[in-house]
Structure formats: structure tokens, C-alpha cells
Amino acid sequence: MAKTYDYLFKLLLIGDSGVGKTSILFRFSEDAFNISFISTIGIDFKIRTIDLDGKKVKLQIWDTAGQERFRTITTAYYRGSMGIMLVYDVTNEKSFENIKNWIRNIEENASADVEKMILGNKCDLDSKRQVSKERGEQLAIEYQIKFVETSAKDSLNVEYAFYTLARDIKAKMEKKQEASNPPGGRSGAHQLKANEPQRKPTSWLSRCSVL
Amino acid sequence: MSEVENKEGPAEEEQKDYVQDGRNKYVVKCKFCGSKMLDKKSGKYMEAEKELPLMRQDNNRKEGEIQSETIKEFYHVENMYTFENIGFTHTVANHKYLSCADCDAGPVGYYDMDTKHSYVAISRIVHS
Ligand SMILES: Nc1nc2c(ncn2[C@@H]2O[C@H](COP(=O)(O)OP(=O)(O)OP(=O)(O)O)[C@@H](O)[C@H]2O)c(=O)[nH]1
Ligand SMILES: [Mg+2]
Ligand SMILES: [Zn+2]
Numbered sequence: 001m002a003k004t005y006d007y008l009f010k011l012l013l014i015g016d017s018g019v020g021k022t023s024i025l026f027r028f029s030e031d032a033f034n035i036s037f038i039s040t041i042g043i044d045f046k047i048r049t050i051d052l053d054g055k056k057v058k059l060q061i062w063d064t065a066g067q068e069r070f071r072t073i074t075t076a077y078y079r080g081s082m083g084i085m086l087v088y089d090v091t092n093e094k095s096f097e098n099i100k101n102w103i104r105n106i107e108e109n110a111s112a113d114v115e116k117m118i119l120g121n122k123c124d125l126d127s128k129r130q131v132s133k134e135r136g137e138q139l140a141i142e143y144q145i146k147f148v149e150t151s152a153k154d155s156l157n158v159e160y161a162f163y164t165l166a167r168d169i170k171a172k173m174e175k176k177q178e179a180s181n182p183p184g185g186r187s188g189a190h191q192l193k194a195n196e197p198q199r200k201p202t203s204w205l206s207r208c209s210v211l
Numbered sequence: 212m213s214e215v216e217n218k219e220g221p222a223e224e225e226q227k228d229y230v231q232d233g234r235n236k237y238v239v240k241c242k243f244c245g246s247k248m249l250d251k252k253s254g255k256y257m258e259a260e261k262e263l264p265l266m267r268q269d270n271n272r273k274e275g276e277i278q279s280e281t282i283k284e285f286y287h288v289e290n291m292y293t294f295e296n297i298g299f300t301h302t303v304a305n306h307k308y309l310s311c312a313d314c315d316a317g318p319v320g321y322y323d324m325d326t327k328h329s330y331v332a333i334s335r336i337v338h339s
Binding site: 004005008026027036037038039040041042043044045046047048049058060 | 247250253264265266267268277291292293294295296297298299300301302303307308310312313314315316317318
């Protein structure tokens with residue numbers, strides 16, 4: 001059968017144990033059903049289809065087990081992944097400090113051009129917060145990575161984060177294609193579209209802030 | 212879940228109003244939240260008898276017991292990327308179970324680790 005999509009991106013959720021990686025992928029709420037067979041086994045990955053500027057993009061999103069600390073994660077772990085969500089828990093200082101270690105690990109083991117994004121999860125737990133949004137933003141600026149605070153519990157900014165990461169991967173791929181294959185007059189209009197500046201995430205960022 | 216003879220042919224499916232040319236005539240969606248799983252015509256209609264764990268397991272069941280039922284009709288999907296939205300569980304005895312990517316209801320079918328083919332249980336989805 002002919003391919004029915006334009007892009008396939010493999011994405012990985014990475015971060016310390018307990019930051020909420022599984023919760024970001026698995027949205028099941030306990031009161032919706034009795035006992036779910038699925039929740040006892042757990043989700044390995046999900047396939048999602050999204051529309052990005054008229055292109056059909058398939059995302060394959062993988063959960064990873066937190067007990068596999070960054071020290072033991074090697075190349076095989078990252079193989080084939082084009083985007084990585086670095087997740088910390090805003091109520092857990094240590095998980096935030098470890099983002100730097102995760103980034104170093106990615107730099108040592110993943111493909112050099114893998115797209116990254118930092119997620120400060122559990123932003124619904126404001127009373128227990130240990131890491132301010134500003135510190136998250138600062139870290140993101142330092143590494144030139146995009147950042148957003150999320151709440152897996154309230155489904156806040158989760159979808160936005162995946163769209164943003166996917167859009168960045170797509171833009172990078174299109175840029176590469178153009179570089180290796182300079183466009184003729186034919187695709188002028190399409191090119192413009194691909195190079196459109198991305199919407200600033202400001203409005204999303206401000207939705208999960210320190211009050 | 213042992214292999215049984217599969218019938219993939221035009222013989223009986225003509226009576227099924229949701230099958231056309233041996234494929235799903237309609238979009239396949241989650242029963243609970245309506246999340247789109249398969250586009251029209253992307254799964255092959257197939258009759259086979261397979262055991263699939265129940266979506267809801269009784270709280271009072273015996274420890275370690277898995278309650279299941281026999282499913283007789285499936286949509287066969289050869290390439291996992293054919294799915295619009297779907298979840299894959301961790302592997303259990305050479306299978307991964309399929310679940311809704313939005314509300315996590317399932318199993319709505321299974322994935323065979325050997326053949327890498329997926330099978331969607333028609334009684335566990337809705338057409339639209
Ligand atoms: N309040 C709140 N709790 C959350 C959120 N995300 C996750 N949790 C809770 O945090 C705990 C850990 O979440 P998990 O999703 O299991 O964390 P994980 O990153 O998958 O952990 P490992 O699998 O050990 O690596 C669970 O009790 C979740 O319910 C969130 O956004 N808000
Ligand atoms: Mg987990
Ligand atoms: Zn659903």
C-alpha cells in the first residue's frame with residue numbers, strides 16, 4: 001500500500017523517575033472505568049497523527065523507564081529517535097538539576113541533530129513547587145532549547161509540546177532537504193510556508209505560572 | 212491466542228454493511244471517546260477466533276486471573292503506521308495489546324511480535 005503520510009517522527013520521553021513521563025503518555029483516569037487491563041500492563045508507545053501546515057505527520061512517542069539512570073543509557077537507547085522531551089518535576093529540585101546530565105548524555109549518545117525540548121511537569125502543584133518557571137526558562141535559554149511547563153494531570157500544554165517539537169523537527173528536515181536540493185522556481189510558494197516564523201509560545205507559557 | 216485458520220475472502224463479508232471490497236467501509240473510532248483509530252479502507256476484514264482480555268476486569272476475580280472473551284471479527288493492519296491514533300502496551304507473551312491513544316481504553320486488539328501485524332477487534336470499536 002502507498003505511504004499515506006508525509007513524515008514519521010520517533011520521539012522519546014526522558015527524565016528522572018517520578019517526573020511524570022508515563023503520565024504524559026498515559027492519560028487514563030482511574031474513575032473512568034473499573035479496573036483497566038491496559039493500566040496493569042502499561043503503554044510502551046503511542047502513534048499519533050497530526051496535521052502540520054498541511055502535511056500529515058505520524059508521531060511515534062516512546063515512554064522510557066526512569067530507573068534506567070542517565071549513566072547507563074547508551075546509543076542503542078536513542079537509536080532512531082528524532083526528538084527528545086526532557087522532563088523534570090517542578091516540585092523536585094533534583095530532577096531539574098539532572099536535566100543537565102540528561103542533556104550531556106544525549107550529546108554523547110544520541111544523533112547530533114536530535115531536536116530537544118524541556119518540560120517542567122506537575123505545574124498544577126503550585127504549593128509544592130521547588131523550581132520556578134524563570135529557572136526553567138533560564139536553563140532553556142542556556143541550552144537554546146524550547147521550554148514549557150506542563151501538567152499531565154490537567155492535560156495542560158502536553159499537546160502543545162508535542163506539536164512544537166514535531167514542528168521543529170519538520171522545519172529542520174525541510175531545511176536540510178533544501179540545502180541538499182536547492183529549490184527551483186516551482187516550489188516558491190511552498191517554501192515560504194515552510195520558513196514561516198513559528199508562533200511564539202508566550203501565551204501557553206503564561207498559563208502555567210507561579211502565582 | 213493460537214493461530215487459527217483465517218478467512219480473508221469475499222465469501223461471507225458481503226452481508227456485513229461495514230465491509231466493502233474486503234476492507235473497513237467506515238472510519239474506525241474508539242467506543243468511549245471517539246478518537247480516530249483507522250481511516251476508511253485501511254484494515255482488511257478478517258474472521259478468526261482469538262481470545263482477548265476484557266476491557267474491564269472484575270475487581271473480585273481470582274488473583275492473577277485474566278478474564279477474556281473470544282473475538283471473531285478483526286481488521287487486519289499490516290503496517291503499524293497505518294493507524295491514525297493508537298497505543299501499544301508493553302509486550303506480553305509475544306503480543307502487544309492495542310489501546311485508544313486518547314482515553315487508553317482497551318484492549319481493542321493486539322499486535323503480533325513475529326509478523327508485526329495488528330488486529331483490531333471489530334466488536335470493541337465503533338464505525339462512523
Ligand atoms: N499533580 C500531578 N501529578 C503528576 C503529574 N504527572 C505525574 N504525576 C504523578 O507523579 C507520579 C509519577 O508519575 P509517572 O508518570 O509514573 O512518572 P515517570 O516519569 O513515568 O516515572 P518512572 O516510570 O519511574 O520513570 C504519579 O503518582 C503521577 O500520578 C502532574 O502533572 N501533576
Ligand atoms: Mg514511567
Ligand atoms: Zn478513547
